[in-house]
Amino acid sequence: MTFINYASREINxxxxxxxxxxxxxxxxxxxxxxxxxxxxxxKLISLATESDRTLFFDFMPLELGTVxxxxxxxxxxxxxxxxxxxxxxxxxxxxxxGVVFVADSQEERMDANIESLYNLEENLxxxxxxxxxxxxxxxxxxxxxxxxxxxxxxxVELQRKGEPVIEAIASSGQGVFDTLKAVAKQVLTxxxxx
Amino acid sequence: xxxxxxxxxxxxxxxxxxxxxxxxVHGELGELDTTSxxxxxxxxxxxxxxxxxxxGEREFPTLSHEGERESIHISVIGxxxxxxxxxxRSSLGLVKLRSKQISHELAAAxxxxxxxxxxxxxxxxxxxxxxxxxxxxxxxxxx
Numbered sequence: 001m002t003f004i005n006y007a008s009r010e011i012n013x014x015x016x017x018x019x020x021x022x023x024x025x026x027x028x029x030x031x032x033x034x035x036x037x038x039x040x041x042x043k044l045i046s047l048a049t050e051s052d053r054t055l056f057f058d059f060m061p062l063e064l065g066t067v068x069x070x071x072x073x074x075x076x077x078x079x080x081x082x083x084x085x086x087x088x089x090x091x092x093x094x095x096x097x098g099v100v101f102v103a104d105s106q107e108e109r110m111d112a113n114i115e116s117l118y119n120l121e122e123n124l125x126x127x128x129x130x131x132x133x134x135x136x137x138x139x140x141x142x143x144x145x146x147x148x149x150x151x152x153x154x155x156v157e158l159q160r161k162g163e164p165v166i167e168a169i170a171s172s173g174q175g176v177f178d179t180l181k182a183v184a185k186q187v188l189t190x191x192x193x194x
Numbered sequence: 195x196x197x198x199x200x201x202x203x204x205x206x207x208x209x210x211x212x213x214x215x216x217x218x219v220h221g222e223l224g225e226l227d228t229t230s231x232x233x234x235x236x237x238x239x240x241x242x243x244x245x246x247x248x249x250g251e252r253e254f255p256t257l258s259h260e261g262e263r264e265s266i267h268i269s270v271i272g273x274x275x276x277x278x279x280x281x282x283r284s285s286l287g288l289v290k291l292r293s294k295q296i297s298h299e300l301a302a303a304x305x306x307x308x309x310x311x312x313x314x315x316x317x318x319x320x321x322x323x324x325x326x327x328x329x330x331x332x333x334x335x336x337x
Contacts, residue, residue: 003215012215042229047237056241059214059233064333068322072333075214075233091240095213181334188330191322 002097002191010071013187014095015180018120019102020112021053021081024141027170028102029058029076032180035173036062054080057092064184074184081116090123097190098135098183099124102170103158105140105148113158135186136163139179144169195220198276202292203284205264208277210235217274226279235268235277256293258286269293271301 003012017025026046033044042061049055058078065072079089093099101120103113121131140154155165164182168175195207199221206221208228214236219228243253257268267289269276276297278289 001213003211003213005215005217007218014213014215043227045230045234056237059230059237061229061233067325067329067333070322075229077233087244088241091237091244094240095211095215177334184333185327185330188322188325188333192325 001095002187004070008071009069010073011067011191012073012075013097013184014075014077015098015100015183015187016092016096017076017078017100017102018093018116019081019141020104020109020116021083023081023102023104023109023113023116024168024170025078025081025102026054026058028100028139028141028168028176028179029060029078031170031173031176032062032076033060035177040064053082054078055085056080056088067188072188074180074187076180083115086119089119090126093123093127093129096124096127096129096134098137098187099131100137100139100179100183101158102139102141102168103154105142105154106145107147107149110149110154110157113154117158117160132161135183135190136161137179137183137186138163138165139168139170139175140165141168141170141175143167143174144172198278198292198296202278202280202289204278204280204289205283206277206279208232208235208279210275210277212236212239212270212273212275221279231277235266235275239268239270239275256290258290260286265289267293269297271297272304274300274304276300 017028019025033041040063045059047056060076062074062076077092079092101117124131138158140151159165166175166179170176199207208219209217210232211217214233216228216232242257246253253270255270259266264281267278276293278293280289
């Protein structure tokens with residue numbers, strides 16, 4: 001739920017990057033962090049294992065600017081992608097305003113994408129959210145790898161509701177800000193509707 | 195919050211929403227990144243709440259973390275988390291006692307705020323009703 005603090009004139013929105021293990025969720029956040037000027041960003045907090053896999057979540061606050069006299073701040077989170085972290089993954093979705101599903105474009109990761117997307121729908125439902133109604137973007141990541149599936153095939157399999165589909169190479173930043181912008185725009189448009 | 199800070203000789207008192215949003219802060223901020231603190235406190239409470247459910251408890255209403263110099267005490271008051279950061283000028287016992295005393299007052303205040311906000315619902319129109327696509331786009335050029 002978007003948090004509007006009238007006292008400090010701030011809007012805080014929570015965006016969660018979801019997807020299967022090793023799809024590049026943390027890489028998205030790392031790129032945003034590395035390319036944002038210091039005053040606009042807070043610390044990037046990574047709760048990771050010793051082998052650099054996300055254990056609980058990554059978190060980064062990002063201040064975009066002022067709209068209608070309100071400072072607009074996005075809190076970006078990732079979930080742990082590995083299947084056995086289900087309990088903690090679900091916790092991160094609490095109070096979410098927008099979701100980015102980061103799909104791994106490699107052919108052999110298709111089943112993992114589908115399983116994770118199904119898991120996302122289930123977990124959202126447990127909090128009373130409907131994937132078909134919340135701000136949502138599908139990112140097709142790792143487009144630079146040799147064994148990727150065609151974009152059309154991935155879109156047919158993974159697109160749920162005509163959401164924006166963005167091709168990305170998160171490691172080099174391609175598509176990263178387009179993805180963030182697409183989801184942020186939907187979140188702010190929701191504010192207008194409400 | 196000021197009273198709790200004084201009574202418990204704490205360094206800092208923070209109110210955090212269970213979703214990780216900071217609501218209010220009072221005390222010696224120094225270099226402390228309270229946005230990250232709020233997010234981690236909420237994650238911590240969510241994780242221990244999950245553990246509580248696994249063993250058949252509804253939730254753990256208080257959490258304490260003691261460090262060598264700085265410590266943290268968290269009380270769950272409905273949807274809101276009361277966080278007290280303190281050092282060796284205070285003690286866990288004192289912070290626990292004062293937090294518990296003020297939790298009842300805060301719980302009553304939150305109920306009142308919620309009631310008032312329901313009553314005034316719609317009275318204060320959100321300023322975003324007529325937000326334009328250009329305004330949204332311009333946010334990204336400001337960043």
